Structures are given as structure tokens and as C-alpha cells.
Amino acid sequence: MRARRSLWLWTLAVQAACTPILQYHVTAPEGLPAGVVGAVDKSGRALLVLDDVKLSLSAIDAVPVRLHEAPGAIPSLMILLEFEPVAPGLSFNPMRPFVRTADGGRLLPVAYVGPGRIVDSYDRGLRQCVQPIKPRIFGPWEQLPDRVDDEFLPLPPGRHTCFVAAFDTTVGLESRVELIVEGIARESGPVVVPSLILSRRTAKGYVVDWRPAALDALGR
Numbered sequence: 001m002r003a004r005r006s007l008w009l010w011t012l013a014v015q016a017a018c019t020p021i022l023q024y025h026v027t028a029p030e031g032l033p034a035g036v037v038g039a040v041d042k043s044g045r046a047l048l049v050l051d052d053v054k055l056s057l058s059a060i061d062a063v064p065v066r067l068h069e070a071p072g073a074i075p076s077l078m079i080l081l082e083f084e085p086v087a088p089g090l091s092f093n094p095m096r097p098f099v100r101t102a103d104g105g106r107l108l109p110v111a112y113v114g115p116g117r118i119v120d121s122y123d124r125g126l127r128q129c130v131q132p133i134k135p136r137i138f139g140p141w142e143q144l145p146d147r148v149d150d151e152f153l154p155l156p157p158g159r160h161t162c163f164v165a166a167f168d169t170t171v172g173l174e175s176r177v178e179l180i181v182e183g184i185a186r187e188s189g190p191v192v193v194p195s196l197i198l199s200r201r202t203a204k205g206y207v208v209d210w211r212p213a214a215l216d217a218l219g220r
Contacts, residue, residue: 022125022175023204027059027077027171029179029196036194043205047165050191053090053155053184059198060164060209061171074200077167079179080129080209082118083155091152094163096183102175107167113144113212114163115153120207128210129162146214152185173200186200 028044037049045058060078077099081090094112101107116129131144146166155161171177176199183189 018034021204021206022208023065024062024208025065025074025200026062026203027177028203029057029197030176030199032196033194041205042203044201044203046196047179048185048193050089050193052085052186053191054084055087055181055184055193056080056084057179057181057196058209059171060211062203062208064130065202068125074172075211076170076171078211078215079164079165079167080162081181082116082129082160082162084160085155085157086158086188088157090157090191091185092155092163093150093152093164093183093185095148095150097165097179097181099167099169100178100180101169107169109165110168111146111148111215111218112163112165113146113214115155116144116163117160118160125207127212129164131154131210143213146212146218152183163210164215166218171198171200175199 003164004170006089020119026044029040029046032038032048034047038047040046043058045056048055048057058080060080061075065070079097081094081097094114095109097109099107116131119130121127121128129144169177176197178195179198180195181193182190184193
């Protein structure tokens with residue numbers, strides 16, 4: 001088992017080393033509030049270490065940066081949420097996070113996909129939140145359907161679980177929005193997540209988060 005895991009890690013390392021670095025414009029946190037344990041990396045992804053769970057947040061609205069080409073249109077905002085619980089009893093309602101716009105508007109998700117698993121496709125330069133047909137490392141996988149049910153879903157400890165929430169708004173070059181992640185709960189009550197200010201920035205990474213087809217099909 002140890003040899004198999006070592007081979008898997010070695011394969012991922014080789015894939016990353018052979019994959020070109022991508023540069024793109026994306027909506028990303030401007031930073032973390034004071035006192036919050038975590039970081040915002042060069043890809044625009046934020047990692048927050050909370051009570052009993054690690055939470056990774058990233059926007060899925062990247063526009064590639066290409067030499068001698070004007071940037072493409074900015075797509076609507078989607079937020080990828082990745083959970084790594086370390087204790088039992090946690091759950092998440094994907095319809096509870098919201099975005100506060102500059103005019104004070106409060107936007108809830110129009111739909112979401114999940115729960116799923118993250119798959120890195122270094123040969124395609126993509127990361128996807130998908131559904132494993134069988135619980136194994138290497139596929140097969142299938143796309144997740146869109147959902148609008150307002151319910152709390154379990155977050156099993158020791159498992160990496162992802163969701164993507166779609167919002168009916170676009171973060172422009174000169175605009176800023178506030179992301180408030182509500183809906184994470186444990187048996188004793190809600191898990192408080194500090195709000196994050198998001199704006200457009202230039203980022204880079206080996207892979208870009210892929211927009212779920214079911215949410216893009218909504219036309220938002």
C-alpha cells in the first residue's frame with residue numbers, strides 16, 4: 001500500500017513538473033482578515049483553518065491571459081468550496097453562502113453541484129469537482145447535476161468533499177464583492193467563517209478550476 005501511494009505521488013509530481021504554468025485573471029480574496037489562520041496562494045485560492053475543518057475557497061471565473069490578445073469576457077461568478085473535516089458531526093448547506101455586492105445587495109446561490117470529489121487533470125490543465133462512479137483514485141468520473149435543495153449535507157471526516165455554488169452576478173475589473181460563507185454546522189451550532197473581500201487579480205497555476213457543465217447550462 002505504501003509503495004502504491006508513493007508511485008501515485010511520484011506520478012503527480014512528474015505531471016506537475018511537465019505542465020506549463022497558466023496565467024489568468026480571476027476573482028480572488030484580497031487577503032485574509034487579521035487573526036485568521038490560512039493563506040491566499042498565487043492561484044487565487046484561499047485556505048482557511050477553522051475549528052474541526054479546513055476550508056478552501058476559489059472563484060471559478062478565470063479568463064486566460066494570452067500574449068497579443070485582448071482578454072475575453074468575464075463569466076458569472078461561481079465559488080468552489082473544498083472541505084477537509086477532521087472531526088465527525090459536520091454538515092454544509094450549499095444554498096446558504098451569499099455574496100454582498102457594492103450596492104448592499106445580498107445574492108444567494110441560484111444553484112449548486114455537490115457533494116463531489118476534486119480531480120486534477122494536469123494534461124488538460126484543469127481541476128474539477130465531479131462524482132466518482134466508484135471510490136477509487138483513478139476514475140471513472142461523471143459530471144454532477146445541478147441542485148437547488150436547501151438542506152444540510154454531511155461532511156464525512158477524513159474525506160475531501162467539494163461543492164460549487166453559482167451566483168447571478170459578475171465581478172468586473174473595478175468592482176469588489178464580499179463573500180460570506182454561512183451554512184457550515186456542527187452538532188453544537190454553526191461554524192463561523194470570516195467574510196472575504198473579492199476582486200479581480202492576475203493569478204497563475206498549473207491547473208484552472210473548471211466550471212461545472214450543469215451550472216453553465218443555466219445560462220447565468
